[in-house]
Amino acid sequence: MKKNTTPQNVSRPVRTCIGCLTKKNKSGLFRFVLLADGSVTLDREQKHPGRGAYVCPDLNCLEIAIKKNQFARVFRQKILNSSLKLLKTEFTECLKTKSEL
Numbered sequence: 001m002k003k004n005t006t007p008q009n010v011s012r013p014v015r016t017c018i019g020c021l022t023k024k025n026k027s028g029l030f031r032f033v034l035l036a037d038g039s040v041t042l043d044r045e046q047k048h049p050g051r052g053a054y055v056c057p058d059l060n061c062l063e064i065a066i067k068k069n070q071f072a073r074v075f076r077q078k079i080l081n082s083s084l085k086l087l088k089t090e091f092t093e094c095l096k097t098k099s100e101l
C-alpha cells in the first residue's frame with residue numbers, strides 16, 4: 001500500500017476542530033490562542049504566534065470544546081473560566097459579523 005503523503009510545497013493547511021473533531025481547511029475554522037494571563041482569545045486575523053486551537057464557525061462546536069476541556073488540553077494548562085465565558089460572547093459576535101458579510 002502506498003502511503004498518502006502530502007507534498008511539502010503545496011500549502012493547504014488542514015486543522016481539526018476541537019469540538020466535533022472534523023478535519024477542515026484552516027481558513028474555514030476559527031482560531032483561538034492562549035494569552036500570557038491564562039485566558040483564551042479569538043484570533044480573528046489568524047496571525048497570533050504560538051499554538052492555536054481551531055473550532056468550526058458553529059457555537060455547538062465551541063460549547064463541546066469548552067465542556068470537554070479541549071482548550072486546556074490543547075494549551076496544556078488550565079484556562080480561566082471567566083475567559084471561556086467571554087469566548088462564547090466573542091465567538092457569537094464574530095459569527096454574526098461573518099454572516100453579515
Ligand SMILES: [Zn+2]
Nearest residue numbers: 017020056061
Ligand atoms: Zn466542529
